[in-house]
Amino acid sequence: AERELLRSQRLDMLAMLAAGLSHDLRNVLQPLLIVPDLLNARSEDPKIRRLGEVISECGRRGHEMADSMLQFVRGARANREHVQLTELFRAVKLLLQGSLPRGVEFEIEAPGESLGIDVNYTELQQTLLNLALNAIQAMPNGGTVRLLARAEQHEGQEFICIEVADTGVGMDAQTQAKLFTPFFTTKSAGTGLGLISCKRIVESYGGSIAVRSAPGAGTTFEVRLPLSPDVLPEEPGEVIADGRGRR
Numbered sequence: 001a002e003r004e005l006l007r008s009q010r011l012d013m014l015a016m017l018a019a020g021l022s023h024d025l026r027n028v029l030q031p032l033l034i035v036p037d038l039l040n041a042r043s044e045d046p047k048i049r050r051l052g053e054v055i056s057e058c059g060r061r062g063h064e065m066a067d068s069m070l071q072f073v074r075g076a077r078a079n080r081e082h083v084q085l086t087e088l089f090r091a092v093k094l095l096l097q098g099s100l101p102r103g104v105e106f107e108i109e110a111p112g113e114s115l116g117i118d119v120n121y122t123e124l125q126q127t128l129l130n131l132a133l134n135a136i137q138a139m140p141n142g143g144t145v146r147l148l149a150r151a152e153q154h155e156g157q158e159f160i161c162i163e164v165a166d167t168g169v170g171m172d173a174q175t176q177a178k179l180f181t182p183f184f185t186t187k188s189a190g191t192g193l194g195l196i197s198c199k200r201i202v203e204s205y206g207g208s209i210a211v212r213s214a215p216g217a218g219t220t221f222e223v224r225l226p227l228s229p230d231v232l233p234e235e236p237g238e239v240i241a242d243g244r245g246r247r
């Protein structure tokens with residue numbers, strides 16, 4: 001599970017970079033679409049006009065390339081389906097059970113058959129695996145990871161809240177402030193891409209991630225996702241663009 005997760009984190013990061021790049025590329029190319037008109041308006045010289053056509057053709061082709069790159073990356077975001085949380089929790093537990101260190105318990109509180117959400121199954125599973133693996137790694141002396149979910153209401157909107165709680169080493173405020181910075185890691189073999197990848201996925205559904213932690217007191221991550229099905233997934237790359245995502 002861990003190797004697979006590393007691979008998907010890298011792919012995810014690559015998709016983010018590609019989306020960011022194609023976004024920037026389109027902006028950079030914008031003037032090429034305008035300059036030829038200016039040249040045409042100011043010059044009768046056929047050579048200059050021909051030059052304008054060449055420039056504008058480059059601009060158009062560049063735009064097309066940037067668009068198809070963005071489309072390709074977007075296509076990598078597969079379909080949504082109704083994901084039953086109890087089922088998903090059991091799958092996550094099954095994936096991790098074989099590699100639990102001695103003394104680490106993995107408990108799920110099954111939220112009941114009725115609790116589910118329309119998202120991409122793999123994306124949500126990857127998010128929970130990331131959080132659960134972090135939780136396991138935070139308990140070198142053993143402890144318990146607990147996975148649970150509940151329905152919530154905020155300002156008239158319905159959410160599901162998924163909690164991944166551990167009884168591990170916890171984090172000080174400084175570490176908490178850097179959690180979602182790409183490549184921030186305190187582990188010798190860490191990538192620092194796990195949480196930023198979770199955040200990107202959750203925010204693409206209009207959701208949010210919160211953390212409660214203190215040194216020695218364990219950590220609880222809360223993932224909130226709106227239940228309303230009309231939130232469209234956003235394009236990846238926004239996280240790169242302003243460092244925190246759009247919301």
Ligand code: ADP
Binds near residue numbers: 184187191
């Ligand atoms: P990585 O796991 O590769 O380090 P992440 O982005 O998943 O990357 O996590 C970044 C850092 O956040 C970790 O290195 C660790 O310091 C801290 N962290 C994440 N989850 C927990 C947790 N449950 N308990 C304590 N620290 C955590």
